Amino acid sequence: MKRWFIAIVAAQLLFLVGEAGYYQWTIATGTPIALRVVPIDPRSLFLGNYMAMNYDISRIDLDKLPEPPETKPFQSGETLYAVLEPRKPTAVLIGVTRELPAASVPNRVFLKGVALYADGRTLNVEYGLERYYIPERRQDEVNAIWSAHALDPEHTPVTAEVSVSRNGQGFLRSVSVKGKTLAY
């Protein structure tokens, strides 16, 4: 029994290392892009305080895209890839596709998401980047940022630095307000 116990515990500890290692490696080697953020601040019951992040690419009007996708409608729960062109100050949404291309496309980043709600040619999409955890003692700071942003979004821009892996997985690196990084 002892040998099996050691094996299971070792597997569990290795899982932790693998989990952290995978994310760290992806952040280090992924394609960095910046996304424009619309922050909201609820309280999570299970995982402490976090900023609920909404992006300008979270709600997509397919007909207004520079490269509109095929006419077959997207369904709720369907996996898709937002096609982004990395630009300054933030990446621009070019199109939406169901499949990842076999090879890299120059000047294009494919960010994986799930259609939460599909209404004809309008989609609400979740990318797994919707939570930025903040310490409880910094909540006032975040509230001040949100208030300023809500009153004057043009002069209080909030952007998220994201690393996107080759398979489209995105990982939040940091959130910046007027160029200043909120590091927690």
Next chain:
Amino acid sequence: MESNEDNRAADPGLPPEHGEWLRREVGEWTREALIQKDQAGWILARYGLMETETPRSLKRVPMIRIIAALGAVLVGIGVLLVMGANWEEIPRFGRLVLLMFATGGCYFTGYALAHGRGKQPAVGTALLLLGSMIWGVSILLIFQMYYVAGEDGENAALPITFCGVLPLAYLLRSPLHLALSVVLGAGWLLFVVSSAPNWSGTQVSMLLLAVGCLLYLLGMLHRGRTSESAFASIYAGFGLAFVMCVLYALTFVGIHDRGETRHSLPAILLAVSAAGALFAAFARVAKTDRASAWEARALAVLSVVGFVLLYAPAKWATGDAFAWKLTMNLLLFGTELGMIGLGWKRLQPGLVNVGLAVFFVHLMTRYFDLLSGMLPQGLGLIGAGLLMLFSGIWLERQRKNLLRSMKGV
């Protein structure tokens, strides 16, 4: 630790040649789950055959040891608070090392205490459980560290932790780990169902009923295995809780709606449950006793009824349908009677008590459902109070009679 002489002082004396016999017998009793491992140690310690703490010796623990233990606990809590307060200041690598150290430390210390030479099995088991919980929380904290959310983040933590804890439950023969696994699995199921689109109320109800039936079936199948007999109660208990909650909820108008049956999972699970219960009814379990055979048949019937309800015609299954309400109430009532009968037959007062308690809640619920609209509010409350009073007295009398008759069997 108490010496052999201290233990032997409590007993007039055991002939040495009987020591081997006692060791052998105690080993058999432990294997047959007649006694726990720590009780085995106490029995042997009483006759000077093992050095271990006994309940008597623990009462004589010097105050200094208690103070030292409390001091250690305070230090531990302090360390956790310091870590928590400075968590954001610690680099990610440092946090990972701390989490691994906490997990591994609890596991290996717990194992040494629980499965070493009869030292502190209760503390060891608790540490092992703590290690598993810390591991699950570590997975979540790493997701949080890297801001991973959604189905690749915390949604994945429950099933991953479940997969890690369940093998430990069987390896360590730990009922606590099994209970944790069942809670994690149930939580994952409820989360998936609540967040998935297009599940009608009926499909969700039947899925939960199927899970309850399968858990109960697992309990029945574990009953005959001496090394895992404690698991039987855990599986059966959770299964019964699922079944009772679902049946109770289905007796209310509006819980169920037909919708379009798009998901085959509830039907598949109910079919598996029915097949498994029938197998148990006519195979190994039936050879144990007749009550077990009837229990398995009842489980099969419940699974089949659930399967039929899943595909019942829309007209019959709408919230107002008298046939639906009658069927659900009869099913719940039958399950309550079954619990009470089984508890009486198996001499398990706990099962009898739970069956009677659920019956009482069911009775009061139907009273308010049926009569509260017909009587003026004040009269309705008076009636409810009197009904509770007299039915409570009657039920308590029946419960005592049942338990008395069980003792006489």
